[in-house]
Amino acid sequence: KVNTTLRYTFPAKSFTQALPLGNGSLGAMVYGGVPEEKISLNLDTFWSGTGHKKEKEIEEGTLTHARELLFRGEYKKAEQYIEENMLGFYNESYMPLGELHYKFTGIDQVKGYKRSLNLKNAIYTSSFENKNVCYKTTAFLSKPSNALLLKIEAKNSHNLDLELWLSSEVKNHIKQEEMDSILLSGNAPSHVQPNYIDSDNPILYDKEHPGMAFSIYLHAMAKGGTVERGNKKIIIKNASTVLFLLTAEDGYKRYDLPFATSPKICEELCRRRIEDLSLKGYRRILKEHLRDYASVYKNVYLQLSKRRSTLPLDKRLARFREGKTDLGLLCLFFHYNRYLMIACSRKGTEPANLQGIWNENIRPVWSSNWTSNINLEMNYWLNGPCNLIDSFVPFLDFVYDLSLAGRETAKSQYHCPGWAVNHNIDIWRHTGPVGGDAKYAYWPMGGVWLCTQAFLYYQYTNDLSVLKEKIYPMTYDAVRFCLGWLQLREDGRLYTAPSTSPENMFKDKDNHAC
16 A cells, blocks of 8 residues: 555645646645635646648649758758648647535634545545544545545544635626535637647637537535535535535537537536536445446555555655666555556546546646647556556547548648658647647658557457557558658668657757758
8 A cells, every 4th residue: 555645744835836736627626725616627628629620732843842951951941941832730728627616614623634536446535633523524526426535534522613615717697506506617729839839819709609518517515514605615514424526517518520519518417427426425426436446456455565654655755766676666656657547538538638537727748639740649658567458448539530530631742642740639639740840840750659559458468459459450551541642762762851850959060060
């Protein structure tokens, strides 16, 4: 347990210190704050944009001229020509969904604070004492129930007084349903410029072309106390135990289907789910969660030393930086990586993006998208060797989608058969080059790289049906693209031109970096 549990003796001071929960789709970052807590929320399909994949058309003569410059050794001119004539549109950004807040009333003498995340059962716990009363919080994100469950207990006491509310960085409206439920709804921005682009209006809400709808539904049940209506808040007084049920929906269906722009659809789905869960009960939901998680976490354990450390994680890390040996810490990171992959990638979800599924910023770093020139593949290196085949499926399905969406890019931009994808991809399966610099944006070889990674699924499963239906067809068409893209020169060699060694540069004969 020492090396399968993240343990701290203080609340998180930043996003990177918060503890992540996820069921592949719905994600939460739990800070463990006292007396006020914030839990940030995400949905894997909640992105900015209007659902239209923008594809630039490049005339064949334009491509031919770029090649002529390259083959004459005029690399800097070719780079400038490509950037001026052959790059495309920036893709959309992965959005924060919202935040769940609650505040303890009358907590001013906190002692013995602890918080932890058990990687073997995906359950968060925190506890502290105040005026001789022990308070304990338990939280988990259930995939079978598609909901966040949060239970707060005051042991042998009715001193549990709380205020609960929801908020979001995305434009929204809040309404209270009865005294015990809050509904936050809205629409994603129609467009968000990447965080690395200077813009006077980086976040656009277009009424004529709105972004997808979303809703968050929060329901509270108290034992031994009262539930009252506040100003867009739920007020709990004199309880011994409080159970929160939270679920969310957005309007996304598929990358090639129109999404819902009316939050009412999302609201109704959330409302029905909460009604069912409130009847099912906490113990049954927990039992289903444990059974489901065990089926994918499996009995995988790494041990490098029999020595045990009882120190909290921050102190173990500090000692490790000082050069102290802690092989168990390496084991903890192994187990944590497996946990994170399960939490942000399950059958039927999107694959893990640059930040998994956890993001608090409306303009996240690098749009929190999928970057295929290394990062997307790197996320999934562990899946075969670490017995995480269930979590490999979203990657495989994603690449298959790209093999269909990328046909247009191969045809309209590269004048080749098959399919192609460049280095940045969003929820709308953007496969063309983005704007910016050629050193990263112009890289039509992404499809081959992704297929190489996808083939590992077959190597670890021997699943012939998947090989025939998905892996072989998409690999075959990636090869067709390569055969069309290769250029035979006078030296008898074949060249992928224009292309780059992603994000690498060199100096030409005139000492220009290009």
